[in-house]
Amino acid sequence: MTHQLLRYLGRMGEPLFLAQAPTGYPDIASSWISADMLLTRMNFAIDLAANRLPGTQMTLETLKDRDGLMRRIAPGSLSPATQAGLAEADGNQAIALLLAAPEFQRR
Secondary structure (H helix, E strand, C coil), X not given: CCHHHHHHHHHCCCCCCCCCXXXXXXXXXXXXXXXXXXXXXXXXXXXXXXXXXXXXXXXXXXXXCHHHXXXXXXXXXXXXXXXXXXXXXXXXXXXXXXXXXXXXXXX
């Protein structure tokens, strides 16, 4: 795990191995929904999809099979608005939008 990835985890409110409760990080919206947190998550998704995080790699096969990736990430739960946005994007941009989508953020 790289320092850049660890920094992203910390900025997203989930620093590695630092959850205080024995149940892990909270999964209620008030704990992680804010403009700053959502922007950080979107920036993380963009950097991940663009292969800008050392130690991670999105392959061409992943980018070509966008529908398969959508089924794995958010099976049957993408809203019409998210689907419309993804239909207008391509390549890395589509993957970043999918990872930043509200449906993925809730999982």
